[in-house]
Amino acid sequence: MECNTETPLLDKRVIFGLSDQGIRSSNEDAIAIDALPDGLIAVLADGMGGHAAGEVASAIAIKTVCEIVKTSYNPRMRAEEVTDMLVGAFTAAHKAVIGMAHDEKAGMGTTLIAAIIRDHEAIAANTGDSRLMLARSGVIVCESDDHTPVRTLYRMGVITEDEAMDHPHRHILTHAIGIDLKTDHYRLSLERGDILLLSSDGIHDYVKKEDILSCTRSDDARIIATDIMNQAMKRSEDNYSIIVYLH
Numbered sequence: 001m002e003c004n005t006e007t008p009l010l011d012k013r014v015i016f017g018l019s020d021q022g023i024r025s026s027n028e029d030a031i032a033i034d035a036l037p038d039g040l041i042a043v044l045a046d047g048m049g050g051h052a053a054g055e056v057a058s059a060i061a062i063k064t065v066c067e068i069v070k071t072s073y074n075p076r077m078r079a080e081e082v083t084d085m086l087v088g089a090f091t092a093a094h095k096a097v098i099g100m101a102h103d104e105k106a107g108m109g110t111t112l113i114a115a116i117i118r119d120h121e122a123i124a125a126n127t128g129d130s131r132l133m134l135a136r137s138g139v140i141v142c143e144s145d146d147h148t149p150v151r152t153l154y155r156m157g158v159i160t161e162d163e164a165m166d167h168p169h170r171h172i173l174t175h176a177i178g179i180d181l182k183t184d185h186y187r188l189s190l191e192r193g194d195i196l197l198l199s200s201d202g203i204h205d206y207v208k209k210e211d212i213l214s215c216t217r218s219d220d221a222r223i224i225a226t227d228i229m230n231q232a233m234k235r236s237e238d239n240y241s242i243i244v245y246l247h
Contacts, residue, residue, distance in 0.1 A: 010035055015042065016221040018229050019241035022202060028054030028110075029200045029241040031176045032062045038075040039118030041066065042243045046130050046174070046200040049101075049108030057097050057110040061177045063092040065114050073116070079123055086125040089114070090183045097178035109178035113144065113198055117245060122196055124186045128176040131204050134188055135195040135216050140209055145184055146172055146201075147175035165205055194247040195224070203241030207231045221246050 010033060019029035028047035034040065045061045047054030068089040073082070090112060101108050111128025126134050129146040145151065149172060154164040164170060175182035190196070195216050204212070207228065215227035221244040232240040 002107065002236050010023075010040060012222045013060040013220045013246070015040060015243070015245045016225045017044075017198075017240070017243035018225050019041070020229060020233070021239050022233070024239055026052060026055060028058055028059040029199075029202070029239040030055075030062050031241050031243055032066055033243060034066060034070065036069070036073055036116065036118065039116060040245075041069050041114065041116050042135050042198055042245065043112070043114040043159075044130050044198045044200060044241055044243055045112045045177075046128065046202075046239070046241070047108065047110040048173075049105060051227045053101070053105040053108035056100065056105060057178055060100060061093040061110045061112045062098050063210040065112070068092060069114075069116065075118070079121065079133065079187055082123045083125070083187070086114055086116070086122065086123065087183050090125055090127060092175065094177045094181040101178055109173075109176040111173070111200070112177045115198060115245075116166060116180070117190070117196065120190045120247075122186075122188045122190055124188070126184045126186070127182055128173055129171075130198070130200050132186065133197040133199070133204075133212075134190075135197065135213060136191060136193070136215070138213055140213070142186075142188055144186060147173055147182060149174060159216040164210070170205060171201065188219075190247045192247060196245040196247070200239065200241040201225045201229075202236045202238035203228065203232050203242055205238070206240075207238040219246065
């Protein structure tokens with residue numbers, strides 16, 4: 001079963017996602033949200049490649065991960081088993097994209113981030129430079145690591161976060177689905193009032209964290225997502241996508 005962004009079982013005040021092509025001629029981003037027996041799954045991908053290949057890569061990756069999770073997940077799985085399932089799904093997506101990367105789609109790839117949210121935890125996996133951020137009491141308390149040389153320079157303290165956002169090489173990836181897979185995984189404890197954000201680089205490369213956080217004061221995920229997208233609309237030169245979950 002393929003994930004979708006209009007699942008009637010999910011309250012849009014609790015989780016909501018938006019994706020827009022922005023000033024680009026097409027949208028290579030893709031998002032998916034769907035219900036699980038005891039929670040939900042949220043997935044976001046940002047494709048790359050000519051001749052609409054980026055759109056194909058992101059769609060393949062999301063469909064593969066969603067199908068595996070929807071058929072394999074059960075509420076009795078331990079967190080470690082959920083992580084293994086996600087890592088396996090990313091590997092399957094990587095192979096599926098490579099299998100389709102020929103002729104005009106040769107070299108296509110995509111970032112991919114997925115989170116399974118249940119009870120008071122989020123179990124996530126990531127490759128590329130789409131990002132997961134956990135906001136608590138108006139502060140980002142945890143975020144995934146971007147697979148870029150520029151992010152490495154930031155972690156080393158060579159450049160500031162503002163310099164990283166403006167760096168001319170910020171879009172160069174070291175790892176991605178279909179290119180060179182590395183899957184990071186995260187297990188986050190969630191507290192009441194926490195906000196989980198999944199974004200493509202069209203959001204977090206153009207909208208500063210303080211401006212993202214300024215949009216998180218609502219108790220409605222749809223309002224938060226819309227406000228962040230409006231911020232991106234003013235600044236972004238890329239496709240931009242956001243998924244917002246309120247715990």
